[in-house]
Amino acid sequence: MTKFAIGVDLGGTNLRIAAVDGDGKILEKLTTGTEVLRGRDHVIDEMCAAIQNLSLKYAASGALAGIGVGVPGIIDLQTGMLRESPNLPGWQDYPVREEIESRLGTTVVLENDANAAALGEKWLGAAAAVDDMCMITLGTGVGGAMVLNGHIWHGDRGMAGELGHINIETDGVACGCGGRGCLEQYASATAVKRMAMEAIASGKAPELARAMNDDPEFSAQAVYRMAAIGDEPAREIFRRVGTALGIGVADLVNIFNLPMYVIGGGVAAAWDAFAPTMLKTAKSYSYIYRVTAKDGNTVITHALLGSDAGLIGAARLAMME
């Protein structure tokens, strides 16, 4: 009898739940919008109902190895409390793990969503061949994770890996964290949209303005579509993403000297628009990258599992416990 695990990726926008087998194959995946406005209890209720449905459905074909849940924000791993989660308004100091466990009547493994995604990419994705890696996840915000000696580096209070808050510009754009000029303000989907709005407001981005008027859901993805067809203001926005990421990755190379840095999350789909600037900038700002990249000893690459990385990593985590 094979085993399977339930992996959950609770995002500010989407809630994804999957049954994953021991080889990482997704047996079934449920995706719904996260109804944040209906409150945290509603979201947790819906998540737990789906977990129970999937568990029952696959119980006949294998043993449930565990349930792993990736959530955005800073988790206190000791208490299972969400300490800060800008993308889940109202969830601050919410005992997420306790709430899930009391509904399911079983233990769950809680993990930061970026850590879960890194474990997914480490297991079956871009970083399958290395022991140590760092992942930067470009979503609504920018998350991060380090796998050192094969394990997530959680830090003293489970708060490590806040790579979206590496400083890029001392007096830069104000950030939700209270700082200024954080990587997140230049490389998240939110930042791409903000930079597009700024370009439109300056009157120098007529095609972006037209795209925005035509599309009530105007998003980072729409800006990328404009960049992909050669719109110069849109291309410039992704060069700015690349510069910020290049500085951030150079910092990480100078600090860690890891063999691999993986860029994932929705904005990573715009890889061809930001990667050339990112790699050039990383070369400028890191001697170590310059001397090690040419021998293939430092690789900066894009994630391979797309939006499934977090799900797969959360399931993997449940199997590892």
Place this chain on the structure above:
Amino acid sequence: MTKFAIGVDLGGTNLRIAAVDGDGKILEKLTTGTEVLRGRDHVIDEMCAAIQNLSLKYAASGALAGIGVGVPGIIDLQTGMLRESPNLPGWQDYPVREEIESRLGTTVVLENDANAAALGEKWLGAAAAVDDMCMITLGTGVGGAMVLNGHIWHGDRGMAGELGHINIETDGVACGCGGRGCLEQYASATAVKRMAMEAIASGKAPELARAMNDDPEFSAQAVYRMAAIGDEPAREIFRRVGTALGIGVADLVNIFNLPMYVIGGGVAAAWDAFAPTMLKTAKSYSYIYRVTAKDGNTVITHALLGSDAGLIGAARLAMME
């Protein structure tokens, strides 16, 4: 019979060699200027003669546990080559470990000087009570080291911990590493002196100008003496040191979430001149620092072993092997 080890701290300015016993007590310490201009072979000859003298002298009272040598710059630990060392001109790609071993006829443990200093502070200094720590060493350059799970984190090619090259200002002061705006350009002794020269050149630092004229050896230390007696331009220089360090440490807190960050090296003697700005800046730029510092779960402090940290750490390393 007790054991002892020889620890060496080969700096760009000073060469220090000590016999250290198993409790970390320095039995004897030799300090000479590093005669860099007489060439690397001369420096290595002199170092090895001193190591042999000390080894013989203490051989009667204990067993030699090993020889540890801390050297500045980026070391390829696999080959024992010095890959880059701005403070030892002409040493690039010099097989340091091989040269020492061939003269002494025995193996030696080579380590980056900042890593050695961190091990010293971890063993007997500021970080004796924690398992994980990060140290930033403010000397001629700025070095760094991380002790994770009790061990130096070397990275994939032994090049990790280049914390002096964390980016502080995208278009900042050009750095010897090829980048711009590196922490080293704002927080090293070299940077303090450069900022003092800039202040003098601007005509707005008359007391610093007088101090420089009076003192042919005008140094970062002299700038600190001026700050300590309240000279405003000198104080402003150390506030700039504090801002840069605060951003760098905030990055490290956001990345690692360690319980302790230790600031050492010669410039750390100016702690009271830069620490208030550093701590305030770290609070601004790190949510994690804000929430954990108040409970004492993140401590940013100064080193305790002074210029002996590297020596003691190098000796410790030799005992650990």
